[in-house]
Amino acid sequence: MRFYLCAFIAGFLIFSSTVSAAMTSTNFEIPFDSINSGGTDNSTSTNFLLYDTLGEQATGYTTSTNYTVQAGYRQTEFFEPTLSFSISAQENDTQTPYTALSKSPTTVTVSSVANFSVGQYIGVVENLGFSQNFIVGRITEINGLILTVDKWDGMVSAISITPAGGDDYVYRMEDNNADFGQLDVNLGKTAIVRTNISTNAASGYTLRVQTDDYLRASPSAHINNVSDGSVTLGSEEYGAQVYGYTATSTGFDFAATSTLRDIQISTTTADNDRIGMLYKISITPVTPAGAYTQTIRYLLTANF
Structure with a gap:
C-alpha cells in the first residue's frame, strides 16, 4: 500500500488591545x-x-x-507594538548527509551545499526515525562544505557532535507542507517543523496549535491519534512532540486535534524564539490505503 501524507501549515497573528488615558x-x-x-x-x-x-x-x-x-x-x-511569526517544515528531497556538527561555533559540515543558501532554515537530524534527535537553525554563512547558523534550537543537549553514520541528515526547511512520504508498516515516519517568533510585548506570547480534523483520506478512513503519550511502531498512531527553550507540552507525544494546545510560551519580549516540532506516524497492515491530509493551524497571541 502507498500512502502520501502531508500537513498544511497556516499561521495566525492576534494582537491584544492597548488601553491609554486621554x-x-x-x-x-x-x-x-x-x-x-x-x-x-x-x-x-x-x-x-x-x-x-x-x-x-x-x-x-x-x-x-x-x-x-x-x-x-x-x-x-x-x-x-510588534509581533512577527514564521513557520516551515523540512523538505524531504533536500536530504543531505552530514559528517560533523558543532554547537559552538554553530556549524554543520555537509556532503554538498547544493540544496542550501544563506538565509534559509535547516534541520539537522541524527538517527532518523522515532528515536531521532534534531536541531534547527538559520544559515548565516556558507564556507566550502560548512554551514554556519545563527543558533541551534530544539534538542541541542541531546544531539551528538559526531554523527553515528548512515541515517544522519540535514534538510532545508522552507516548505509549507510537512510530508511523510510513502509509509511502511515496518518503518515509522517523521517530519520536523520549526517556528520563529519575535515581539516587543513585555508580557510575552503564547503559540497554540489545532487541526481541522483527523489525518484522513476520507470521512471513514483516518489515522488514529496517539492516546498513550508515545507513537509506537506496530500501532496505528499519529502525534507530535515539541522541543526547545520556550516549548511547552514537552516530554510526550500528544495528539494533534481540533482542541487548541499550547506549544510555545514566553512571559517576556522575544527575539527569534524558536522551537522544533516532531510529527510521528505509524501504520498497520489493516490501515486503509489512501492519500491522507490534515490542515494544522498555529495561533499566536501577544500581550501588549
Whole structure:
C-alpha cells in the first residue's frame, strides 16, 4: 500500500488591545500630557530629528501580572507594538548527509551545499526515525562544505557532535507542507517543523496549535491519534512532540486535534524564539490505503 501524507501549515497573528488615558471633548483630544520644566516637541537639522522633554518624574515602562504602565509624555508616542511569526517544515528531497556538527561555533559540515543558501532554515537530524534527535537553525554563512547558523534550537543537549553514520541528515526547511512520504508498516515516519517568533510585548506570547480534523483520506478512513503519550511502531498512531527553550507540552507525544494546545510560551519580549516540532506516524497492515491530509493551524497571541 502507498500512502502520501502531508500537513498544511497556516499561521495566525492576534494582537491584544492597548488601553491609554486621554482627554476628549466634542472638537478636541489630548491623547497624552504631562507637566514639565521645558523641552521642544521636535527639533530638526539636515541629518537629525530630536524630540525632547525636560523635568518629568517617574517615567518609564512598568509591568505587573495584569497591567502595563508607560509613564511619561513620550511613552505612548513611540511605542509601536510588534509581533512577527514564521513557520516551515523540512523538505524531504533536500536530504543531505552530514559528517560533523558543532554547537559552538554553530556549524554543520555537509556532503554538498547544493540544496542550501544563506538565509534559509535547516534541520539537522541524527538517527532518523522515532528515536531521532534534531536541531534547527538559520544559515548565516556558507564556507566550502560548512554551514554556519545563527543558533541551534530544539534538542541541542541531546544531539551528538559526531554523527553515528548512515541515517544522519540535514534538510532545508522552507516548505509549507510537512510530508511523510510513502509509509511502511515496518518503518515509522517523521517530519520536523520549526517556528520563529519575535515581539516587543513585555508580557510575552503564547503559540497554540489545532487541526481541522483527523489525518484522513476520507470521512471513514483516518489515522488514529496517539492516546498513550508515545507513537509506537506496530500501532496505528499519529502525534507530535515539541522541543526547545520556550516549548511547552514537552516530554510526550500528544495528539494533534481540533482542541487548541499550547506549544510555545514566553512571559517576556522575544527575539527569534524558536522551537522544533516532531510529527510521528505509524501504520498497520489493516490501515486503509489512501492519500491522507490534515490542515494544522498555529495561533499566536501577544500581550501588549
